Every structure is written in C-alpha cells, then in structure tokens.
Amino acid sequence: MARDPHAQTSSHVAEKLHTKSLTPYILRLAPTIMTDFNIILFMCNWGPHAAFQALQDRSAEIPDEIKMVRIPCAGRISKALLLRCFEMGAHGVALVGCRAGSCRYGAGSSNAEDHVADARGILRLLGLGKERLRLATFLPDEPEQLLSFLRDFSREIASMGSGPVPPSAERQVPAEAPDRVREILAAHDVYACQDCGKCSSACPLTLAGKPFSPRAIANEVIAGHIHFPDVQRDIWACLTCGLCYDRCPSGVDFAAFIRDLRHYLTTRGDPACVAHGGFFQSLMRTMTCNNLRPRHWDWLPKDIETDPDSRVLFFGGCAPYFDVFFRTHLGVRTRDILVDGLRLLNFFDIHPALLMDERCCGHDLLWSGDRDNFLKLARLNVEAIRDRGIEQLITACPECYHTLATDYPREGIELGFKVTHLFDLIEKEVDKGAVSFKKLDRRLTFQDPCRMSRFENRPDLPRKLIGRLEPLSFTEMPDHGASAICCGNSAWVGCDAFSKALQVRRIRQAHGTGSDLLVTACPKCQIHLRCAMEDPFLGEELNIEIMDLTSVLAKTIEWE
C-alpha cells in the first residue's frame, strides 16, 4: 500500500483536536511532512472519511504525495489555514467535505464554499493560480468518486509544476540574546520614563476599559519580566497608534518600542497574537518568494490610463486582497481607492506606471514582529521599482507611504526614488488653479490615519484638501489630528472586545458631529470601523457611510 506514514499520524492526532487548536497543530506538522511535491488534503471526519476508509480497506492506491489531515468539519478550515499551506510550500490543497445538505453541523458545507471561494480569489491575485485549491464533497458511499477525484487532482497539480513557493524549512530559533531587551530599552530611551502615567491616561485601549497600561508594560520590561504571559499579552494588545508618544513628556516612542519587542518575542519563537488566524501575515510572507508573480492589477477598469514606460509609479497597496478576504463579511470596496487615485492622476494628465506583480510594502510584518520577512519584501520591492527606472513613487495609502518613505531608510534600505503621498501631489496640482470641486450634499467628518497624522506628523495635509471641497459642512470629532483615536487595529494584531469598545466610542464621536459621511484616508480604517458596525446589537445605531478622501476628491473634482 503506497501511502505516506504521516497521513496516518496526522489523521490520528487531528481527531483528538478541537478545531480551535488546529492552527498550531498544523504549523508544527507542516515542516515535517513537506517534501518536494505536496498536496494537502483536509478531509472531514464524517461523510468523505467513511468513503476514504472504504478505499483504505481495499488497499486502493492513493497518490503518495497526498498528505491527509483529518478534520472535524470542512467548514472549520479557515482561509488562514488554507493559505498557510501554500505559504509553507504546498503545491495543491483539497478541502473535502460533506455533500451540501448532509453536514452534521448544518452550515459546514456552505462555510467551506465561502472560504474556498475567497482563498481562490487570493491565490489568483497572488499569481499562484486558483486551480491549486479545490473543494469537493462526497457521500459516505462514494469511494470510487473520491478516488478518481484524488487521482485527477494529483495529476492536475503535477502538470502545473511545483510553483514559486519553496517548501519552508523549519524555523530557526536563534540563540538567546539576553542583552537584546536591554538594547531595545536603551534604543527607545524607555529608562527615561518618569512614571507619570500620561500615556495610560491617553491610551484609547485603557480608556476603553481594558486592564492595560503602557506605563506598566514599560516598568515590567525594565524589571526583566518580558517573559511573563500577561506582559506578552499586553505587548500584542497595543495598537501601536502612537497616541501615548504624542503625550509623553520624556519622548518615549512607545509604539516603536512595542514593534521591537514583538520582533524580539517572535525571534525567540514565542507565539504571536494575530487577528484572522494570521491570514494576512501568511499572505505577506508568501509574497517574500522571489519567483512569485502576483497579478495585482488584473481587475483594473479599462478606462484607466497607465504608461509602462513612465518614470512615475503608482503603488496601490493591498486593497485588492482585502476586498476578496472581506467579501462576504464587511463588503468593503477598498479597491475603489486605488481606482479613484488613478483617476485623479489621469485628471491631471499623469499616466503612471504600475508594477503588475506588485507586492505588499511589508508594514504589517514589521509591526507584527517579523522584521526578517519585512526586510525581504522591502528589498524585493526596491529592486523591482529601481529596475523599472522609477524616479517617483506615488501612493494613496498612509501605511505604504510611511513604510516606504520612512521605515525603509530607517531599516537601512536605500530607495533611489522619491516617495510622494497622493494628497501632496493633488494639493500641488489643485493649488495651480483652474480646478474646482462640485457641491457635495453631505456633512463630513474625518478619521485621521495614525501613520500620516501622528507618525508623519501631517494632520494638516488631508485637511487642506477637505478645505477645498464644497460640502454642506465639515465638523471635526472631539479627538482629532494628532490626538485622534485609533480605528481599532493596526497590523492585524490583537483584536479583542476592547478594540470593539474603542471603535464604538469613535463612531459615536463621528455621529456626534451630526455628519452623514465619515471620510477616511486609509483602507484599513475603513475595514476596521466597518467591522464595528457589524455589531448585531449596535449595528443599526452605529451605521454611517464611509468614503476615502481620495474617492471624495475624484468624485467632485472638475475643471473650471
């Protein structure tokens, strides 16, 4: 019988696991089962497994490369887990569940359909090919059908070749560096903390009622308690919004301190606390593969004018991935920001180049502790942009802007091109004159993006442009500019009930201004705030339309 011995072990172990603990289990398992040709088969314990057993009983030849992981229900395999397999070098993944209507838990089959559809969308954008992921369903008495599915799938995957992502090696845990924490403390001058508590009294998480205090974290780390579980939990809970830095009389850059502590913890192999099962971190790590050719712009409307020879590049950011991922949940359309950004450039006769295989800027990797992969991405990006002879990069995303303009050079990566935020360019063009804005029948308020308003210290930039619009009114929320409250998450790390509480507070502030349009300037502010509006009890009360400033500008700008 030609079968992998691991298949047995894995199904055996998975059986005992509750789905929640699947992630760490598969992570531990993956490096040991990955060989040079791998197909991961997630198989539901019920219908299809009965069929599978029938095949085993008669020693049917199941292709060797198929590594089976037995799971309690196909609906519990999240997008994060599906993508994770590819990040670790799987060549194909099949999720095999029960035929619609025969799911023991009711919603399993339809959940599995949604997850697979979204993950296939992501694989397509990534350039890995959606064909590498398949969903199939079987009844217990369909062993023949199951066998031919497995053989066909295996043959198809083999014909596609091995793909650009190499099987990942086991993570190397570097030797302990006991002085590293002290170095981090010194680098951010945390010893200068006067214990005044101004940070805690400003921190939006503390104010949302979370038993959390930046001052306490600083004290604990100084006292050598970084390995205490509750200290680590708090290190992952911080939003890195930077509000405390704005208030600290000693100038302790707490967000940067947290960023470096996370890196330290991750290199030690301590678990990260990430949102959405680590899907987005997985996505970004997959993008560090040299040979990967994402298809970032395939979907772009045909009337957008670009020029492959231009020395000006428009860098879009990860919005297309967000829209696929949140398709069935939040229904966000952050891609529109990219389209409208390009429309604004076209309005001024700027026809920029695009990197058709654009990758993520790496912001979220850097801020969730994975500096090594951040650096890999950063180098790949700079190399690709320089190879195209680009002189100026334009982006509408505050995170891409801050990361490229400030973090790349700070991390020692020399750019060789200029980075410009779209708002700067539009402000300059509009200031030349002969352009005006149509009346907008809305009352506006504005959510500051932390990376621009605080990290780059430029709360005035979006406001200059808002000042040029012709809305019914523009009213600031009580906390705005450098004092603005965070949208609730950064870098897909540590989202919890307190993040929700602070988002609710923020959205109520927006309603308090009497506005009917919440203008944002970061795709993620839109996503996280929209998420809070999905609250089953408060949703109705919280609901307010959100639109990025880029889109508001594009919809109202006109030649005089």
Added chain:
Amino acid sequence: MTKTGAAGRRQEIVFTGFGGQGIILAGRILGKAAVLGDHRESTLVQAYGPEARGGACSAQVIIADQAIHYPYVRRPDILACMSQAGFDKFIGQMKQGGTLLIDKDLVQPKGFSGDYFSIPSSRMAEELGRVMMANIIMLGFFTAVTGTVSVDAARDAVMKSVPKGTEEMNANAFNKGCDYGVAVLKGREKKAKGKTGA
C-alpha cells in the same frame, strides 16, 4: 496669431490696468524677453500723464520677427486687462478674434461676447503676501496662454528686471501665473473632449 507672410510674425499687445499695478514694468519685461531671450524685435510705448497716478494706464508692446517701423498699437492682437477702466477703454480697439486676458476679480468683461481667459492674479498675489506682484503673475499667465514669448525668456527677464533681493519671490509669482495658465489650457482641452471630472 497674426501671420503676414513675408513680414513674418508680428503681434500687437496692450497691457492695461491702473497706476501702481506695475503695468509698464510688465510691458517692459515682455519686450525684454522677446529681444534678449527670444532674439526678436520689440518696441514699447508707455502711456504717461494723469493715468500713471491711478487712472487707466497702459503699455503698448509690439513683438515681431522683423524691424518695427511704427511703435504705436492701433489694433491689439492681445489685450491683458487688470482694471475695469482699462478694459472699457481698450476693448473696442481689440482685433476681431483677438485674445483677451483679464483679472477675474477686477474686471467684468461686460458687452464682450467672445472667449476670454481669466485669472485671479490680485488674489493670488495677496496669498503670496505681496499684492504688488499681481503684474508678474499676470505676465506668467500671459506667457503660458499666448505663447508670445518663451517661458524661459520671460522668467529670465523677470529676474533681471525686478529689484535686487526680490528675484526669488518674483520668479515664484511668475511660475504661479504660468502654472495657472497651463492648468486653464489643460482644462479647456479636457472639456473639449467632454471630460470635465476625474
């Protein structure tokens, strides 16, 4: 604009406004740009008299490829107005199909049915902190819209003609006017193609 075969290109221009706006200086810079920068011929006739102390005031400039024998402007091809009185006085003399440029806030082109170009030059100068530089802004606008002199020649002439220490400021004002003119032309081109918005 005017093309008269063997006589080469020849354009008659009137800059008009009220005293103190720097109208004559604008005319002089324009002529200098044509001669020193673009190596063409130019004449300037300035209207003195009571006008120079706040009334309507004008600079008459002729630019041509060949020697100019008669320096007075009778039928301007281009009329740039920075005051209502100046507009009222000269609009009747402008050539049929000539190019009219006005300051948006100071001039109402009453009774004029043709196409014209306008710029809020005084307001822009105020925003730059020097209302006196409206003439230089208008000159930049004039250069971009009419193409009578080249942009580099005009900018150089501005730098050489303004008081020492104010060159940067004036070059900046010139650029503002020029950018505005380019934007206006671009806007017109887009509108002609039916594209008003983004």
